[in-house]
Amino acid sequence: MTNIVQSLRKHVQSEFAQSAVGYLRIGLRSFFESNSWPYLSAQAALGNLGIAVELMLKSFLAARDIQLIYKNLPFEAQAFLSAFKDLPPSFPWRTFEIAIRSGRYETIGFDESRARFYVFVPELKQSLESHLRFLSQHRNAAVHSVFPSFQRFELEKVAFAALTIVQCLMKSEQFRYTYVLTDEDRKFLDQFRADRIDRVKRAVEKSKKHAATIEHTSSCISVDEWGLYVTECPICGCDGILYGDTEHGFNEDNEPFESLDFFAYEFHCDECGLALEDNEELRLAGMETCFDRTGELNKWRAQFAEF
Numbered sequence: 001m002t003n004i005v006q007s008l009r010k011h012v013q014s015e016f017a018q019s020a021v022g023y024l025r026i027g028l029r030s031f032f033e034s035n036s037w038p039y040l041s042a043q044a045a046l047g048n049l050g051i052a053v054e055l056m057l058k059s060f061l062a063a064r065d066i067q068l069i070y071k072n073l074p075f076e077a078q079a080f081l082s083a084f085k086d087l088p089p090s091f092p093w094r095t096f097e098i099a100i101r102s103g104r105y106e107t108i109g110f111d112e113s114r115a116r117f118y119v120f121v122p123e124l125k126q127s128l129e130s131h132l133r134f135l136s137q138h139r140n141a142a143v144h145s146v147f148p149s150f151q152r153f154e155l156e157k158v159a160f161a162a163l164t165i166v167q168c169l170m171k172s173e174q175f176r177y178t179y180v181l182t183d184e185d186r187k188f189l190d191q192f193r194a195d196r197i198d199r200v201k202r203a204v205e206k207s208k209k210h211a212a213t214i215e216h217t218s219s220c221i222s223v224d225e226w227g228l229y230v231t232e233c234p235i236c237g238c239d240g241i242l243y244g245d246t247e248h249g250f251n252e253d254n255e256p257f258e259s260l261d262f263f264a265y266e267f268h269c270d271e272c273g274l275a276l277e278d279n280e281e282l283r284l285a286g287m288e289t290c291f292d293r294t295g296e297l298n299k300w301r302a303q304f305a306e307f
C-alpha cells in the first residue's frame with residue numbers, strides 16, 4: 001500500500017522537475033541571447049531562471065520527502081504520507097492524494113526552499129548563497145514588475161547558480177536524464193570561472209590603489225550578529241565584514257566536544273572598497289572562509305536555550 005505514497009512522491013517530484021527544466025531552458029536561452037539583446041532578454045532571463053531554481057530545489061526536496069515542500073500541511077495529509085500502512089481502512093486517503101496531485105496545498109517559498117536544500121547539500125552553501133540571495137531580492141521584480149537596471153555580472157551569477165544546481169540534481173537517479181548540459185552551458189561555466197579570477201585581480205588592484213590614499217592605518221568595527229563576522233581586510237588591514245552563517249556542531253573525536261564555526265560567503269571592506277562575492281572569490285583573494293567561534297559558545301547557548 002505504501003506504493004501509493006511512493007508513486008505520489010514520484011509524480012510530484014517529476015512534475016516539479018519537468019516544469020523546472022522547461023523554465024531553465026527558456027531562462028538560459030534568454031540569458032545567452034541577452035549578450036546581443038540586453039534590454040530584451042535580461043529581465044526574461046532573470047525571471048525564468050528564478051522560477052527554474054525554485055522548482056529545481058522543490059523537486060530535489062520532494063524526491064526525499066514531499067512533506068518537505070509544503071507549508072502547514074494538514075495533519076491528516078501528514079499521516080497519509082508518513083504512516084499510510086497504519087491508517088484504518090475507513091481513512092479517506094483519496095481526498096489527500098487528490099489534493100496533493102492537484103497542487104491544492106501551499107508550498108514553501110524561495111528562501112525556505114534554499115534553506116532546506118542546504119540541509120542536504122551543505123557544501124554548496126558557501127558558493128551559492130551570495131548568488132541566490134541576489135536572486136531572492138530581485139526575482140519578484142523580474143516577474144511582476146519592470147526590472148530597473150542590471151549588471152551583466154549579476155545575471156551571470158544567477159545563470160552560474162542555476163547550472164550548478166541542475167548539475168547537483170543530475171547526480172541523483174531521479175534527475176539523471178532530465179537535463180543535459182549543452183556546449184554553450186559548458187563554455188559559459190568555464191568562462192565564468194576564468195572571469196572570476198580576473199574580476200578578483202581587478203578588485204584587489206583597485207582596492208590597493210584606494211588603500212594607498214587612506215590616512216589612518218586601522219579601523220575597528222563591532223558587530224553582534226551570528227550572520228556577520230569581523231576580520232582584517234587583506235588589502236588595507238582595516239576591519240571588514242564577512243557575511244555568512246554560524247553553525248553549531250558536535251565533534252565526536254576531538255576536544256572541545258562542541259564546536260561553533262562561521263562559514264563565510266561574502267566580504268566587504270568600507271575603507272578600501274574591496275568586495276568579494278562568494279567563497280571562491282574569498283579564496284582567490286587569499287582569505288579564510290571558515291572561522292572558529294568556539295570561544296563564543298556560552299553566548300550561543302544563552303541565545304538558543306535548547307543547547
Ligand SMILES: [Zn+2]
Binds near residue numbers: 207233270271273
Ligand atoms: Zn580594505
